[in-house]
Amino acid sequence: MAKGKYLGGASRRSILQQFGAAAVGISFGGALSACGGGGGGPTVNFYNWDTYIGPTTLDDFKEATGTNVNMSLFATNDELFARLRAGNPGFDVIVPSNEYVTRMSQAQMLQELDHSKIPNIANLLPEFQDASFDPGRKYSMPYTWLVLGIGYNKEAVRAKGLTVPDSWQYLFDDATFNQKMALLSESADLIRLSAKYLGHSVNGIPPAMLTQIEQMLIRQKPRVKQFHSDNGQDLLASGEVDIVLEYNGDIAQLMAAEGGDKFDFVVPKEGTLINSDCLCIPNGAPNTEGAHAFINYLLDAEAGKKITEEILFPTPNKATRDLMPDSYKNNPVIFPPADVMAKSEYGAFEGDEKSREYEEIFTRISAA
Amino acid sequence: MEQTWRQAKAAFAAIAVPPIAWLFLFFLVPLAVVWGYSLGENTGPTTIDVTGTFANYMRAVEPLYLEIFGKSLIIAGLTTVLCLIVGFPVALAIAFASPKTKAWLLLLIMLPFWTNLLIRTFALIAVLRENGYVNAILEWFWNGGSGLMALVGLQPLGDFEPLTLLYNNTAVVIGLVYVHLPFMVLPLYSALDRMDRSLMEASLDLGAGHMRTIWSVVVPLAAPGIASGVLITFIPALGAYLTPDLLGGTDSQMIANVIERQFKRANDWPFGAALSFLLMYLTFIAIAVQAFVQRKSERRG
Known part of the structure; x- marks a missing residue:
């Protein structure tokens, strides 16, 4: 226990x-x-x-x-x-x-x-x-x-035949970790990282791609255990999930704690939000x-x-x-490797209208 | 009764003015401000013009939000029904306990209030999660049973699969029932405690069974208590936001979660205010229904 x-x-x-x-x-x-x-x-x-x-x-x-x-x-x-x-x-x-x-x-x-x-x-x-x-x-x-990335349970990931879950695909568009993953409940972060996964910048996402992202996340939702409020390290530590969207500092602290060597963190190859x-x-x-x-x-x-x-x-x-x-x-x-950092970007403030639009997309995803 | 306060107007005023002023300043005035916002427009990141527009309400009654309202009503309703089913026998047992036991039982009902809601919710997470206490106990029995079967030469059970008790709508309802049960038990208890016991004795003497007595005598007499218990369970459950946030899964969003995000992340106070007031109108309807039930039962009594 x-x-x-x-x-x-x-x-x-x-x-x-x-x-x-x-x-x-x-x-x-x-x-x-x-x-x-x-x-x-x-x-x-x-x-x-x-x-x-x-x-x-x-x-x-x-x-x-x-x-x-x-x-x-x-x-x-x-x-x-x-x-x-x-x-x-x-x-x-x-x-x-x-x-x-x-x-x-x-x-x-x-x-x-x-x-x-x-x-x-x-x-x-x-x-x-x-x-x-x-x-x-x-x-x-x-x-x-700080950067967002994927915190994961090494053994559980190996059991799925993977070494490192180094793509956003596992969180946004894949059933490998069905009911064993959690996403951050921040509308802007989810939408921006989804755009990154689809090969776009985290900023200036066109409306057609927003629709595509919404559909992708609605499809993914039944496989996701929870939209967490930045307690992903706890969900990972307690075994509720095997992979989780979290900040590097939070997972670094978990890894430094007792029993933390079971866990690791990766910034996906597509790049991330800084x-x-x-x-x-x-x-x-x-x-x-x-x-x-x-x-x-x-x-x-x-x-x-x-x-x-x-x-x-x-x-x-x-x-x-x-x-x-x-x-x-x-x-x-x-300090994630230089090659993924080179692909990573700051999320720009694109006006209150944009935040409201992202929020409504998240409300629709949650209600779907 | 009206005579007494008319005879001592000064004393009455001295007692009544502070709470009325308090209610006015810290409840009605802020509420009026939020109501004003609900009729306003964002003109900048920190400024709102109250223009009398109904645009926020129009957006709030779009199907997307109405569905979330509907879902919240269902979850709150289910919570209330479960609280009533669980709470009624408990309240009955307390009402018929000896005076000394009664005090202890009431204390037990109130004890959870001494702890912050957030702490209690986190405690519930520790109990329900896959490595939590419920699953640990089940695993112990499972392994014990499996060992026993192997001992008598049967095929042992497979590996224990922990139950998924958290992060779904069931967990939200369990959490809401756990939190709101005292709100149901206390008014039920006070109604049952005041009840005239001789009426029950008469019912039993005249040949009605125990169940019949409860249905035909106790429940009607306790109706006002049931109505107020239902009301003060239903209203906070309808506005619950911490419980769905912490115990819910990806489709456990309730209306209060949406409202919270309007005031925070979306920085859209007018729309958040409009959603809040829609919730409040629903509350007024619930109170009106309760008053109606009460009046009906008083007329009968």
């Missing part, structure tokens, strides 16, 4: 997500008390994902600069967006993903960053110094990046000076090392990466 006890583990999109409104309440209280300036001295209000910071990072920053950091947590980009939708309740630094950097900057919710106050930008890998979703890095600094979580300063931030200093501190090599050792997500920071041991740097789960 030791198996099946694994319940999620540390995940940036954790159990907190399910609390929904309750979680909003908790973080709201946190932000307000911070506005009172607890503990004396200046304060930076940091709105972050759960388990997404080093154990001593905030204390180290206070020691270095005398500025307190008050951290509150959110569980999904939607929650972050909804909190700031009606005006900034007092946050100085937030961590939206790439698509939401575009969405929030278009909605005039973000401030332009003053690059002269963030000299550590020089630590970033060249490919992260600029970004298609934020040209010139006007609004955002990269904090981590996400990048970014540090931004929302409009109306009470302490922009402190916010810039804090962002600069998070991009520091040593500070970044302490964070990365804890969260095990890929870092866009070259100086930090150089300080990390080989077991991290050469981990193919954390």
